[in-house]
Amino acid sequence: MKQSKMFIPTLREVPSDADSKSHQLLLKAGMIKQVASGVYSYLPIAKRVLNKIESIVREEMEAIDGVEILMPALQPSELWSESGRWQSYGAELMRMTDRHGREFALGPTHEEIITSLVRDELKSYKKLPVTLFQIQNKFRDEKRPRFGLLRGREFIMKDAYSFHATEASLDETYQDMYDAYSKIFTRLNIQFRPVIADSGAIGGSHTHEFMALAEIGEDTICYTDGSDYAANIEKAEVVYHPNKKHTEIQDLEKVHTPGVKTAQQLADFLNRKLDEIVKSMIVKVDDQFVMFLIRGHHELNDIKVKSFFGTEHVEMATEDEIRSILNASPGSLGPVGVDKIDIYADNSVQDLNNLAVGANEDDYHFVNANVERDFKIKGFGDFRFILEGEPAADGSGPIKFAEGIEIGQVFKLGTKYSESMNATFLNDQGRAEPMVMGCYGIGVSRTLSAVIEQHHDDKGIIWPTSITPFEVHIISVNPKQDAQKQLADTLYDTYRTQYEVLYDDRAERAGVKFNDADLIGIPVRVVVGKQAAEGIVEVKNRRTGEAVEVHVDALSETIQSIYTSFE
Numbered sequence: 264m265k266q267s268k269m270f271i272p273t274l275r276e277v278p279s280d281a282d283s284k285s286h287q288l289l290l291k292a293g294m295i296k297q298v299a300s301g302v303y304s305y306l307p308i309a310k311r312v313l314n315k316i317e318s319i320v321r322e323e324m325e326a327i328d329g330v331e332i333l334m335p336a337l338q339p340s341e342l343w344s345e346s347g348r349w350q351s352y353g354a355e356l357m358r359m360t361d362r363h364g365r366e367f368a369l370g371p372t373h374e375e376i377i378t379s380l381v382r383d384e385l386k387s388y389k390k391l392p393v394t395l396f397q398i399q400n401k402f403r404d405e406k407r408p409r410f411g412l413l414r415g416r417e418f419i420m421k422d423a424y425s426f427h428a429t430e431a432s433l434d435e436t437y438q439d440m441y442d443a444y445s446k447i448f449t450r451l452n453i454q455f456r457p458v459i460a461d462s463g464a465i466g467g468s469h470t471h472e473f474m475a476l477a478e479i480g481e482d483t484i485c486y487t488d489g490s491d492y493a494a495n496i497e498k499a500e501v502v503y504h505p506n507k508k509h510t511e512i513q514d515l516e517k518v519h520t521p522g523v524k525t526a527q528q529l530a531d532f533l534n535r536k537l538d539e540i541v542k543s544m545i546v547k548v549d550d551q552f553v554m555f556l557i558r559g560h561h562e563l564n565d566i567k568v569k570s571f572f573g574t575e576h577v578e579m580a581t582e583d584e585i586r587s588i589l590n591a592s593p594g595s596l597g598p599v600g601v602d603k604i605d606i607y608a609d610n611s612v613q614d615l616n617n618l619a620v621g622a623n624e625d626d627y628h629f630v631n632a633n634v635e636r637d638f639k640i641k642g643f644g645d646f647r648f649i650l651e652g653e654p655a656a657d658g659s660g661p662i663k664f665a666e667g668i669e670i671g672q673v674f675k676l677g678t679k680y681s682e683s684m685n686a687t688f689l690n691d692q693g694r695a696e697p698m699v700m701g702c703y704g705i706g707v708s709r710t711l712s713a714v715i716e717q718h719h720d721d722k723g724i725i726w727p728t729s730i731t732p733f734e735v736h737i738i739s740v741n742p743k744q745d746a747q748k749q750l751a752d753t754l755y756d757t758y759r760t761q762y763e764v765l766y767d768d769r770a771e772r773a774g775v776k777f778n779d780a781d782l783i784g785i786p787v788r789v790v791v792g793k794q795a796a797e798g799i800v801e802v803k804n805r806r807t808g809e810a811v812e813v814h815v816d817a818l819s820e821t822i823q824s825i826y827t828s829f830e
């Protein structure tokens with residue numbers, strides 16, 4: 264492809280609104296243009312890379328008997344009402360009304376569509392299992408789109424859905440998908456980790472997220488070197504190892520603590536360590552309020568609270584709600600005398616007695632509060648985020664943290680959708696049963712960003728050869744020089760038959776061409792310059808920076824040897 268005919272609007276400066284390395288490079292390398300917040304056009308270089316990523320995804324889906332379809336983005340609200348999600352989803356679900364006043368969702372995912380499609384067609388166990396997938400734009404009205412393609416409002420997803428007569432059959436496909444994802448991300452040259460994850464609103468039991476390791480990642484991965492255990496911190500289990508620091512039970516004492524609002528301030532005021540303080544928090548679970556007690560140096564894990572109560576509707580109570588229940592402000596809450604709402608505590612609260620807690624009165628706290636005597640605990644449980652260095656649930660060693668970008672997720676859905684949408688099949692006894700389902704997503708456009716996060720240097724992108732937009736970048740330094748232009752044209756005509764060649768034939772200054780080539784990041788560059796008349800060109804390896812001068816007779820083997828070195 265001649266670069267003079269291409270459309271690669273590279274930028275010199277770092278765009279001010281770019282808030283991650285990949286976002287900066289996508290803009291500087293002329294790969295995307297923002298149309299609206301979280302909405303982008305993919306320009307030629309990006310589109311070529313996306314095509315290659317999608318081809319690899321398609322190959323690995325078909326290798327495990329996945330069959331490609333394409334479903335509409337326009338989803339009738341009636342189907343979402345059948346599953347109950349029209350009502351349960353809020354502002355994130357993009358909705359529109361057609362000219363007849365009928366309501367539609369712009370598809371954020373396709374469980375309703377695929378289940379309605381399959382329930383009419385697959386009526387017998389003999390026709391199961393089936394795995395269908397698509398690669399298509401999704402719409403989610405993110406509150407804070409950011410990091411370019413990492414969190415957009417319209418993005419490309421491969422979503423697959425599998426239908427089974429039995430759980431055992433689902434388990435097989437789940438494992439096939441898990442292995443296929445590992446192959447895909449390995450072929451994309453991404454450093455990734457599968458992690459035990461939380462299934463969230465989608466329900467179902469078992470799910471793994473595939474995390475690309477990157478500092479910009481919004482997810483925290485908990486892993487150990489002692490095993491292949493890895494979990495999203497939302498889900499990382501804290502095994503309670505009693506470490507009781509009980510002292511002689513003391514009398515409850517109310518203390519005047521002017522201006523003390525936070526656990527740290529209380530610890531300082533009482534001259535105790537933060538982990539000797541117990542924080543009291545009011546959480547709204549569905550429509551009832553619950554108090555949680557948690558140690559001062561821990562944080563409440565809302566995902567664990569959600570799965571403990573089996574509901575997505577969990578949020579911190581507002582100050583007004585707290586005042587209406589306890590007639591106190593969040594800065595001095597405590598369990599003593601609270602009997603209108605249930606009180607739960609994280610397991611590690613059991614290690615302390617004679618607790619320092621709020622007195623439900625501004626500027627007053629209690630010391631020596633003791634469970635049973637002064638307040639009742641309805642239940643102890645694992646309600647906190649694990650801390651780095653604490654023992655992993657599988658006992659394989661201390662937990663380590665790493666940031667990750669969620670680029671894929673596999674779910675065992677069970678019968679949640681087939682029951683609510685009556686997608687049944689006749690089993691071998693002729694009885695109707697709900698199909699067992701799995702669903703499996705890869706963020707294709709997000710994966711493009713993850714590759715760039717992991718493959719760049721200070722000059723630009725360095726593409727893995729499996730998805731590079733072009734294989735060879737031929738640059739004629741000065742097309743006005745006949746010898747250079749002729750040799751470059753000849754090389755282009757010759758090599759475009761063996762490689763995907765981008766030929767920089769533009770009448771631009773050499774510096775601009777080299778800067779652009781560094782940004783665009785094609786693995787092998789052939790520079791036709793001053794020594795063209797002698798048939799000498801320079802071959803540069805974008806990854807190592809190594810450059811050699813060779814005669815064009817040795818050019819083919821030189822290019823080949825660089826590609827071999829990448830394997």
Ligand SMILES: O=C(C[C@@H]1CCCCN1)Cn1cnc2cc(Cl)c(F)cc2c1=O
Nearest residue numbers: 352355356371372403422465702703704
């Ligand atoms: O999408 C999934 C589960 C899997 C992921 C892999 C491919 C198939 N779906 C979870 N999820 C995430 N965000 C959503 C946002 C909105 Cl607005 C919604 F209405 C629904 C969902 C939703 O269901």
Ligand SMILES: [Mg+2]
Nearest residue numbers: 472482495669
């Ligand atoms: Mg997540």
Ligand SMILES: [Mg+2]
Nearest residue numbers: 460472669672
């Ligand atoms: Mg997820």
